[in-house]
Amino acid sequence: MNVHQEISKIRALQPDYCANEIYPFVNLINWNSAIDVDLYSRDRELAGLSNTSPDWDVDQWLEERITLKFSNKEEFKRVYRLARLLTRIH
Incomplete structure (x- = not known):
């Protein structure tokens, strides 16, 4: 599945939840x-x-988590790609 398809599926998630795993560890x-x-x-x-x-x-979990902020759809796409990359190379 490419990133565009994944983002479409993410948009289908209910925004009522405070945290949704959208990719392993993201x-x-x-x-x-x-x-x-x-x-x-x-x-x-x-x-x-x-x-x-x-x-x-x-405490170590809080130290090692990274929060990436975005404000629009294009920033979300960049942040999401970066998050996926971080889980692969870290």
């Missing part, structure tokens, strides 16, 4: 203005660790 946290990239959970999964285990560190 969450739409504010329907009209921000995407959150969860690099801590991604790194834990790649290391074979559970995100529900007792050693999960909230």
Whole structure:
């Protein structure tokens, strides 16, 4: 699925939810203005660790998450592509 198709599917999501995972480790946290990239959970999964285990560190999670803001459709497309790229190369 290309980015254009993914964005169309994202627009179909209900804006009532406060956070929607729109791509693995990428969450739409504010329907009209921000995407959150969860690099801590991604790194834990790649290391074979559970995100529900007792050693999960909230402070480290807050440090390693990245919030990308946008204000219009074109910025959203750029931010979304960047978020996808970050989850692949980090």
